[in-house]
Amino acid sequence: MVGPVKKISNNSKTMDYEEEQEQELEVLKSIYPNELEEIEDKVFRIILEPEESDSSAPLTVALRIEYTPNYPEEIPNISIDVINGTLNEAEKEKLNFELINVAQDSLGMAMIFTLSSLLKDLVTSFVVERKERITKEEEIRVLKEIEAEQNKFQGTKVTVASFLEWREQFNKDMAEKEKLEKSSAALKKEEAKKNKLTGRQLFEQDETLVNSDATFMEEGDVTVDASLFEQEIVYSEEEDENNNVLELVRNNTD
Known part of the structure; x- marks a missing residue:
């Protein structure tokens, strides 16, 4: 004979969930x-x-749990807080995916310790991967620096073609340099001719050159007989300039 079947109320189930x-x-x-x-x-x-x-x-994280009314018969609200460091989007997606899968497989039993252990293992794997990546990047950086330093002493390999190309360019550069130097020298010479003053121009531009002789005569240091210059003297064309200077001296002494 089958005894009476006891009906389990919803309140009883709720009490059981809360107790668990x-x-x-x-x-x-x-x-x-x-x-x-x-x-x-x-x-x-x-x-x-x-x-x-x-x-x-x-990298430090925290597993945040909020019990739902029917836990452990349903998955609790799960979220991850980053306490220190950062998680990229790919890492966040992987954590959420793995935690939900394990929670689904653990329905009907206490699962928080299992989820905590899983999260800790995943975070540890992230740290290991980051360390390995940083180490590899550092090794590559050091190798590049060593290679660059070695290349400084190796120089460029010279072939017949590269030498002929270099020599042609070198000759062009030297010819251009010589042309510029000659042009510059000719220009300086021409400027010097244009700027050179004759004796008369010097006296006309600077009267002190004339007055300086007159000053000496006034002080009695030098005596000049102006009549000596009145004699008729025939000068060559080259001496015309000096004659003009003497004329200026005589006029100033008068």
């Missing part, structure tokens, strides 16, 4: 005494450090 949640939370507190932070009723987070650390690229 409370029991799980107590266990988690004992496992993570310093890492678990209660935010509000049925909401908490567990701070997770990777197994391997990297000071150049630190």
Whole structure:
């Protein structure tokens, strides 16, 4: 004879879920005494450090959990807080995908410790990958520097064709340089001719040259007999300029 079937009320199920949640939370507190932070009723987070650390690229995350009314028969609300460092979009997508898959497989049982362990392992793998990538990039950088330094002493390989090309360009450059130097020298010579002053021009532009002789005569240092210059003297064309100078001297002494 089959006894009476007891009907389980929804309230009873709810009480069972709440009891399971409370029991799980107590266990988690004992496992993570310093890492678990209660935010509000049925909401908490567990701070997770990777197994391997990297000071150049630190990464610390927290698994945030919010119990839903029917947990563990349904997946709790799961999110990830980045405490230190950064996660790129690809890493975030991978974490969410892996956590949801494991949560689906764990329905009907306490799963928060499993999710925490999974998240810690994934974060550790990210840190290891980053360290390996940084190490590889540094090795490549050093190799490039060494190669560049070695190339300074190797120089450029010379072939017959490259030498002939260089010699042709060298001859062109030297011819151009010589042409410029000759042109510059001719220009300077022409300018010097244009700017050269005759004796008369010097006296006309600077009267002190004439007055200086007159001053000497006034002081008695030099005596000049102007009548000597009145004698008829025939000068060559080359001496015309000097005659003009003497004429200026005589006029000033008068």
